[in-house]
Amino acid sequence: MIGQLKGNILDKHPPIVLIEVYGIGYEINMPITCFYKLPALNNEVIIFTHFIVQKDMQLLFGFTSKKERALFRELIKLNGVGPKLALSILSSMSSKEFILAIEKEEINTLIKLPGIGKKTAKHLIIEMKDILQKIQNDLFKDNMKFNKIDSTILSHISHVEAEAITALIALGYKSQDAKNMIIKLDKSNETSCETLIKSALRNIL
Structure with missing residues (x-):
């Protein structure tokens, strides 16, 4: 089991970061909420x-x-919640926000996440409430295979916007939904791919 890596960042394309450890490059899938915390x-x-x-x-x-x-x-232990869905959940909201949604039983918040329907949202609330009670309270206080993209989805937009849309699709959003999330953002100021993704995910909550 690989539990921790310490090395230099060679490349970053959300949601994947490439880390070099003693000459070996490791491709790591990261939630967008963690990806933003990485150094340059x-x-x-x-x-x-x-x-x-x-x-x-x-x-x-x-x-x-x-x-x-x-x-x-804890998420991937649940029936019907695989690594890809767990990654999407933690990319769309922070651990604090997710736990708060579970505790307050905010189904309407959860169903806004990609891959989460009303049935899955109810399942998450029931299962995670029980799990969170068993976890120490202070714990939460403080592949990269893209879906096939229609070429028209990425037409007439900038390279940065295209990269952001591709990253959202990798997290489970439908192509057109991902494009709509990006193109409706205010891009009056020069911005990065990471900033666009962060703003898009914030707007759905």
Whole structure:
């Protein structure tokens, strides 16, 4: 089990970061909420990881703190919640926001997340409430395979916007929904891909 990596950031394309550790490059899937906390390229970083082996691939998921990793591990234990859905949940809201939604039983907030319907939202609330009661209270206080994209989705937009849309699609959003989330943002000031994604995810909540 690979539980932690310490190395230099070679490349960043949300939701994947490439970390070099003693000459070996590790591709790590990260929630967008953790991705934003990473330093710039060529800087050293410590990432807490969770390694998953599937039939046709091996996936490494990374988090900037143990609390996010702990929540991810609890989520993937639930029936119907795989790593991809867990990553989407933690990309769309912080661990604090998710726990608050569970505690207040905010179904309408949860169903705004990609891949979460009313039935799954109710399941999350029932299962996670029980799990969170067993976790120490202070714990949460403080592959990259893109879906096939219609070329028209990324036409007539900037490179930065296209990169942001592609990242949202990788997190589970439908192509057209991802495009709509980005194009409606105020881009009067020069901005980055990470900023666009962060603003888009904030607007759905």
